[in-house]
Amino acid sequence: MPDEQGHPSTEEMRLGTVMAALADPLRARVVRELAADEADPERTCASFELGVAKSTVTHHFRVLREAGLVSQVDYGNSRKVRLRRADLQQRFPGLLDLITAEE
Amino acid sequence: MPDEQGHPSTEEMRLGTVMAALADPLRARVVRELAADEADPERTCASFELGVAKSTVTHHFRVLREAGLVSQVDYGNSRKVRLRRADLQQRFPGLLDLITAEE
DNA sequence: ATCAAGGTACGACGCAAGTCGTACCTATAG
DNA sequence: CTATAGGTACGACTTGCGTCGTACCTTGAT
Numbered sequence: 001m002p003d004e005q006g007h008p009s010t011e012e013m014r015l016g017t018v019m020a021a022l023a024d025p026l027r028a029r030v031v032r033e034l035a036a037d038e039a040d041p042e043r044t045c046a047s048f049e050l051g052v053a054k055s056t057v058t059h060h061f062r063v064l065r066e067a068g069l070v071s072q073v074d075y076g077n078s079r080k081v082r083l084r085r086a087d088l089q090q091r092f093p094g095l096l097d098l099i100t101a102e103e
Numbered sequence: 104m105p106d107e108q109g110h111p112s113t114e115e116m117r118l119g120t121v122m123a124a125l126a127d128p129l130r131a132r133v134v135r136e137l138a139a140d141e142a143d144p145e146r147t148c149a150s151f152e153l154g155v156a157k158s159t160v161t162h163h164f165r166v167l168r169e170a171g172l173v174s175q176v177d178y179g180n181s182r183k184v185r186l187r188r189a190d191l192q193q194r195f196p197g198l199l200d201l202i203t204a205e206e
Numbered sequence: 207a208t209c210a211a212g213g214t215a216c217g218a219c220g221c222a223a224g225t226c227g228t229a230c231c232t233a234t235a236g
Numbered sequence: 237c238t239a240t241a242g243g244t245a246c247g248a249c250t251t252g253c254g255t256c257g258t259a260c261c262t263t264g265a266t
Contacts, residue, residue: 015205016131023123024224046242053226058244060224077233078242092204094197102118127254149212156256161214163254180263181212 006065007084010091013068018092021067022099026050027060031069034083035100042073042080109168110187113194116171121195124170125202129153130163134172137186138203145176145183 022028030048034040045061052060061081064070068087073080088096125131133151137143148164155163164184167173171190176183191199 015201016126016128019122019131020126023119023126025119026224028119028122044242052224054243055227055245056225061243063223074243075233079244092201094201098118098195098197098201129254147212155254157213158215158257159255165214166253177213178263182214 007071008066008068010068010087013087013091015092017067018069018095021063021069024060024063026052027064028099030060030064031083032099032103034070034081035085035096040083040085042082044078045081110174111169111171113171113190116190116194118195120170121172121198124166124172127163127166129155130167131202133163133167134186135202135206137173137184138188138199143186143188145185147181148184 022031030050033048034043045057048057050057050060061070061072065072068084068091070081071084073082085096125134133153136151137146148160151160153160153163164173164175168175171187171194173184174187176185188199
């Protein structure tokens with residue numbers, strides 16, 4: 001059984017925290033990549049080819065998760081990441097369009 | 104004659120830079136305050152009562168200006184600040200609504 | 207001519223953030 | 237059982253950012 005943990009609820013999300021998360025180029029790239037795929041597939045953290053150490057990858061995904069941008073589900077073997085598209089659309093309407101429009 | 108200087112053009116604006124600028128609570132407050140007033144008055148930097156030293160205020164307004172969020176006009180005696188509402192609406196549609204909606 | 211008001215420039219300091227390496231954990235594949 | 241793949245935890249290092257104080261500049265008022 002997959003295990004969820006440590007995600008802020010929609011109301012708990014703070015715009016400032018989200019902005020800070022998106023201010024980093026690597027994290028922005030991740031979110032853009034996720035937002036670009038309308039099918040919203042589950043992806044592993046490693047599938048993003050960020051070009052930094054594993055522990056750094058973990059760090060960035062924690063920031064994204066704590067900001068509420070992505071959800072992480074633990075399958076024991078691997079951890080799958082998914083964009084919280086609906087939650088974001090509800091809490092910060094237009095934000096995702098802003099991100100996908102850039103670049 | 105008022106003197107303009109050092110503002111990025113609409114195309115030069117980067118979403119990452121804007122996000123980084125808005126990630127700071129003081130700067131976000133300034134933009135929110137400016138965006139809330141539809142009349143878009145010119146205001147002095149000091150009129151925001153940020154509660155930090157003068158040089159810090161200067162620093163924050165430079166970040167806002169270089170990100171393209173505000174324009175500063177030098178009247179010699181005082182420097183007036185104005186939100187670049189139209190430019191922002193064109194370059195990042197929906198961004199200002201996002202900011203004013205928060206809090 | 208002097209002073210006050212509003213800002214900038216520069217240097218310094220402290221803390222947060224991004225980065226890495228190493229060690230460790232968990233589950234699936236041979 | 238043992239290896240391997242995907243991630244986390246922790247500590248260390250470095251850079252960047254927010255903060256301040258001081259000195260200085262520019263205009264308008266006295």
